[in-house]
Amino acid sequence: MERYVVRNIDRPDKSIIEQFSKLDVSTVYEAQGKTGLVSHELKTVKEGNAICGPAVTVTCFAGDNLMIHAAIEVCKPGDVLVITTIGESTTGMIGELIIHALMKRGVQGVVTEAGIRDAARIRECGFPVWSRAIHSQGSTKSRGGWVNAPTVCGGASVNPGDLVMADDDGVVFVKREDLKLALESSNQRMSKEEDTKARIERGELSLDFYSLRGTLEKENVVYYENEEARASKK
Numbered sequence: 001m002e003r004y005v006v007r008n009i010d011r012p013d014k015s016i017i018e019q020f021s022k023l024d025v026s027t028v029y030e031a032q033g034k035t036g037l038v039s040h041e042l043k044t045v046k047e048g049n050a051i052c053g054p055a056v057t058v059t060c061f062a063g064d065n066l067m068i069h070a071a072i073e074v075c076k077p078g079d080v081l082v083i084t085t086i087g088e089s090t091t092g093m094i095g096e097l098i099i100h101a102l103m104k105r106g107v108q109g110v111v112t113e114a115g116i117r118d119a120a121r122i123r124e125c126g127f128p129v130w131s132r133a134i135h136s137q138g139s140t141k142s143r144g145g146w147v148n149a150p151t152v153c154g155g156a157s158v159n160p161g162d163l164v165m166a167d168d169d170g171v172v173f174v175k176r177e178d179l180k181l182a183l184e185s186s187n188q189r190m191s192k193e194e195d196t197k198a199r200i201e202r203g204e205l206s207l208d209f210y211s212l213r214g215t216l217e218k219e220n221v222v223y224y225e226n227e228e229a230r231a232s233k234k
Helices: 014-020 025-031 066-074 096-104 119-125 176-201 213-218 227-232
Strands: 051-061 080-086 092-094 109-116 129-134 151-153 156-158 163-167 170-174
Touching (some): 051 151, 080 163
Parallel strands (some): 051 080
């Protein structure tokens, strides 16, 4: 099987990225029909970080980071490096030195199915990383793989140039061909949430504006004024 590096990829318009950067992962995930969400096992290394940018994809063999080094060369400012592995891995395939190399290239963050190490120093430099594990075990650099090939990260498919969003809630991918629709749906959802907040401020109950009382009744949920009233029915 051919192993390769694609140097140049199509990236979303900067104006689209800027608009998505005002949104959050949960909103976009819900708005695009509950798709594109990465496994909850991939967690932020430092809370409070958020990124939004085009994916440069890397497929490595578990425990080998040769292709991560190859990917650094083709990254452009604003990119997000998305690392997947053939075979499950918690090896620390990225550490302080690779992070500094990525920062030098203007990469804004990393999402990796594998592990990272030098966690304290990565937190200190503020570079956003989402990973499966933190582990000291080092990597080899001897196995070829793929840079900018379609792949699957944390159970979600991602192509080079797809939009990557990540924050404290997790990571979501948006397909390039779905960007306009996903943005429109996300903005509609945000507007609806603002309306809901206003209703809450007016004292309205979610049971009523979500029409949930009928569901409670269907599920045979009974109301009692107090515990004594409930006990007397036994």
